[in-house]
Amino acid sequence: MTDHAWFPTSSCDASCVREPASDPVGPLGVACRVARFTVTAGAVVAAGTPVSLLPRPVRRRFLRGSARSLLASLGITVEVDDRRPQVGRGVGLVVANHTTFLDIVAIACVVPARFVAKSEVLGWPVVGDLARRLGVIGIDRRSLRSLPATVAAMTEGLFADDAVGVFPEGTTWCGHAGGRFRPAAFQAAVDAQMPVIPVHVGFRDADGAVATVSAFIGDDDLMDTVRRILRTRGLSVVVRVHELQLPADDRRELTRRCERLVFGDLVSDDSLAAIPTIPAPVRPIRSAAGAPSAGQVPAGAA
Numbered sequence: 128m129t130d131h132a133w134f135p136t137s138s139c140d141a142s143c144v145r146e147p148a149s150d151p152v153g154p155l156g157v158a159c160r161v162a163r164f165t166v167t168a169g170a171v172v173a174a175g176t177p178v179s180l181l182p183r184p185v186r187r188r189f190l191r192g193s194a195r196s197l198l199a200s201l202g203i204t205v206e207v208d209d210r211r212p213q214v215g216r217g218v219g220l221v222v223a224n225h226t227t228f229l230d231i232v233a234i235a236c237v238v239p240a241r242f243v244a245k246s247e248v249l250g251w252p253v254v255g256d257l258a259r260r261l262g263v264i265g266i267d268r269r270s271l272r273s274l275p276a277t278v279a280a281m282t283e284g285l286f287a288d289d290a291v292g293v294f295p296e297g298t299t300w301c302g303h304a305g306g307r308f309r310p311a312a313f314q315a316a317v318d319a320q321m322p323v324i325p326v327h328v329g330f331r332d333a334d335g336a337v338a339t340v341s342a343f344i345g346d347d348d349l350m351d352t353v354r355r356i357l358r359t360r361g362l363s364v365v366v367r368v369h370e371l372q373l374p375a376d377d378r379r380e381l382t383r384r385c386e387r388l389v390f391g392d393l394v395s396d397d398s399l400a401a402i403p404t405i406p407a408p409v410r411p412i413r414s415a416a417g418a419p420s421a422g423q424v425p426a427g428a429a
Contacts, residue, residue, distance in 0.1 A: 136298060140345035143301035144355070151358045152202070160357050163200035171197065183288075190239035194232045198364065201356055203229075205236050208367040211324075218290040219322040219371060220281070220315055222385050225294035226302045227343045227352060230328045231263070233364045238324060240292035241284050243277060243312070251349055262289070274311060281315035290324070291315065295382065301339045302330060308386040313378040322371040323381065325388040333361025 152160070171193045178189045195205055221240045223230060228251075231242045246265035249255045264284075266277045284291040295313070296306035316323050332338040340355040341362065356362065369388040374381055 137296075137300050137306060137344060139299070139301040139304065139342065141347075143303065143344060144339045144342060146340055146355060146358075150360055152360050157357045160200065160202055164197065167196050167200040187239050190235050191237070194235035194239070197232055198229070198236070202360065202362060203356070204363040205233065206363060206365045207237055208365060209237060210367070210369050211371060217322070217371075218285070218288055219324045220285060220313070220319075221290055221292035221324045221326055222295050222308065222312070222389065223292065223326040223328055224305050224389055225296050225299050226328065226330065226339075227299060227341045228349075229330075229341060229356075229364070230294070231292070233328050233366050234292060234326055237366050237368055238290050238292075238326070240290035242292040243281065243294070264291075278312065278315050278318075281312065282318045285315060285319035285321045295386075299343050301342045301344055302337045303339070305390055308382045308389075310378045310382040313374075313382050313385075316374045316381070317376065317378050320374060322373055323385055324371055325369040325385040327365075327367040327369075327389045327391075329365045329367070331363045331365060332359070338362055 174189070174193075178186055181189075198205055221234060221238055221242075223234060228244075228248060231240075231244065234240065234242075241262035241264055243264045243266050249263060249265050262284075264277060264280050266274075281291045281293065293312040293315075295308035295310075297309055298306065300306055313323065315321075330338040330341045332340075338359070340359045341352065341364075343349075343352045372381065372385055372388070
């Protein structure tokens, strides 16, 4: 299938990846990490069914703890910088930068959310099972026709008082650079009148520098990234959660506001890629009960 004009692309490739120069984890250590991750993932999947029947606060605590355990099994430590006021720690539309498939797990340590991700992720071994447990919403990035249904699913999730997450860059970057946020996904927050939670996820090496070994970029397949992570010692992830942003009618203004918060002093304006404007999705009509109905009308310019 030919990619459409608005298909998300990244300038990052294999040249961005800097593997650890010394002291990599040896074969025995890698085997131990694989075993720990397998056992942990199996326990999470097995416990997921009974936990899903419990009250929402219990489910969220389970997901936060499970996410930390999964990352720890890979040798990744988690640091949280939560800048939200205590009274503002509710649900909303989570928007974040995107470097790797582990971003969803890292964010779940703080704000478990149903994330929008490319549909191929749901078919990956182990990762796909975990993605389904986390309620991932699959999207076919090559089809613009799937966008309205995806935005409608996000809006419905927000109406149901779930946290819903999306990576507005549309694809992955190495961490040293980033892409512009696309406004289309922000329409879900506007339609549901729910706040947006901007999040920055940054992987760091043992020296505290930006780590690109965990990035899923260029011609990487799943196992390329996994092998680098398993061999890296001292890898950590910093999840920075910014204050909630209230939606208005202008999703473009909301997009730029969140983009500035997420990247801020971490990525300069010059390193943000310019992207074309994506066509607007259609906006679901709210029913009398407040949920989206089957009817749809244009949402306006993107």
